[in-house]
Amino acid sequence: MTPDVTIAAAGTASLVQSVDWVAIAPPLIAAAVALVVLLADLFLPPARKPLLGWITLAGLVAALAALAPLRTGSRSTFCLTANPDACSYTVDQFAFVIQALVLGGALLTALLAMKDTEEKLPAGEFWFLLLSSAAGAALLPAARDLATLVVALEVASLPAFALVGLKRGDRLSSEAALKFFLSSVTATAVMLLGVSFVYAATGTLHLTEIATKLADVPGQLGTVAETGVVLTLVGFAFKTAAAPFHFWVPDTYVGAPLPVAAYLSVVGKAVGFSGLILVTVVAFPAYADVWGPALAVLAALTMTIGNAAAVRQAAARAHSAVRLLAWSSVGQAGYLLVPIAAAAYSGDNKVGATVAYALMYAVVNLGAFAVAALVARGKPLNRLTDYRGLYAERPLAALALAFFLLCLAGLPPGIIGLFAKVTVFSAAVDAGLGWLAVVMAVNVVVALYYYLRWTAILFRAPETAEAPETADAPAAPAGEPSAAVGASPGPVAQPVRSRVPAPLAVAVTLTATVGVVLSGLPQLALHFASVTLF
Secondary structure (H helix, E strand, O other): OOHHHHHHHHHHHHHHOOOOOOOHHHHHHHHHHHHHHHHHHHOOOOOHHHHHHHHHHHHHHHHHHHHHHHHHOOOEEOOOOOOOOEEEEEOOOHHHHHHHHHHHHHHHHHHHHHHHHHHOHHHHHHHHHHHHHHHHHHHHHHEHHHHHHHOOOOOOHHHHHHHHHOOOOEEEEEEOOOOOOHHHHHHHHHHHHHHHHHHHHHOOOOEEEHHHHOOOHHHHHHHEEEEHHHHHHHHHHHOOOOOOOOOOHHHHHOOOOOOHHHHHHHHHHHHHHHHHHHHHHOOHHHHHHHHHHHHHHHHHHHHHHHHHHHHHOOOOOOOHHHHHHHHHHHHHHHHHHHHHHHHHHOOHHHHHHHHHHHHHHHHHHHHHHHHHEEEEEEEOOOOOHHHOOOOHHHHHHHHHHHHHHHHOOOOOOOOOHHHHHHHHHHHHHHHOOOOHHHHHHHHHHHHHHHHOOOOOOOHHOOOOOOOOOOOOOOOOOOOOOOOOOOOOOOOOOOOOOOOOOOOOOOOOOHHHHHHHHHHOHHHHHHOOOOOOOO
């Protein structure tokens, strides 16, 4: 081989990248299992469809196990040959924690949905869509260029549209899917316009290179860059359900199958916030004076609107329990925005408070939805009044829900909720955002009302059941006593308590156990508020 041919071959070989299969294993496993479920659904007879749920559970457990080698250090792949530091996929501490959160949330969602896919939902479609969305959600926190970020965001979102509308023939489900679809498509269009402006101003899509080039944008492109930053933030504000882009949340949660609402409240929110953190802290630090004040205002507006709407929920309204959880999730989104806004003023280490708070919120909110799914099996309207006397009927479920609500409120024994709120509050104070800390404190007090009201309902005496009429004991005519004076009343019919499906019981038990452990050892979650994630 001549020297010229040797040099050409070496140059060609340098363009071929090696793939770090260990780094990409978690989302890859979820995507592969989704294809397995899709193919298996074609050949399994209807009686064997429940097997698809167990395949999904096994796949999500395997994806979580694949995170074990990634818990320390940082691994990157799909890097530029000219600049090895600019990579499209990086698993650092931030990506590791968010991937664990979204895959764990998908696993708990699968446990909640096991019985529904046997009775109400098409099993094959549900499990395929859930795994596909989970694969996109696991890919997003490791994305380090805008193209991969947008693709991951849409892979996580598109299956969610179909999941929301999966209750065939249900008007509320179809309406919820349409509202969710229209709002999300609008957000994507705005975000893509912002991304195109950023690319026009910098000439690159990699986040680290964007950060460098935005710091020295030519004067004639300054307006283009600023517009791109703002439009990108507006797109993510839709995804995170930040006010005033939150209008789709309550109707979507009510119309969606309850496990899907739980999934959107935790995994969907984690996807939006992780993308927002990446574009602000990693890609746009040079424009912190633009996105910092904007996010601070959005945080104050979001928590205020969410809590005000939750307070106004009528206990006897149909689906009022789910609506309250929906508005609560909007209020909680405001708290999650606070450390990101603070990062604009005092450094990117503040976003760790958002990660710590998200871990607490994910566990207890999924637990609250798990108990709501349990109650909905006997009372499908899922009103707050349906929870009256739950302690007398199902004491363990009532205690678990009370614990979850107290964690969300930030009251003992929900220590992890209290500490997480203090961590977020401290991030605002340290960044000099005293006014935002005051708004947060007021909203925390307001939220106590609806969380404690729901908790109190659980322990109230159940309403007295009326004795049923039977053929042997017809109803007495009007004006006549039904029994002789002094006679002892007959037995009152007691409601028949249905058996809790094992996967649902496991979901409630698992979330309650993790919540108790985090309250006993809050440093397990709060640790991420004090370490460097990137």
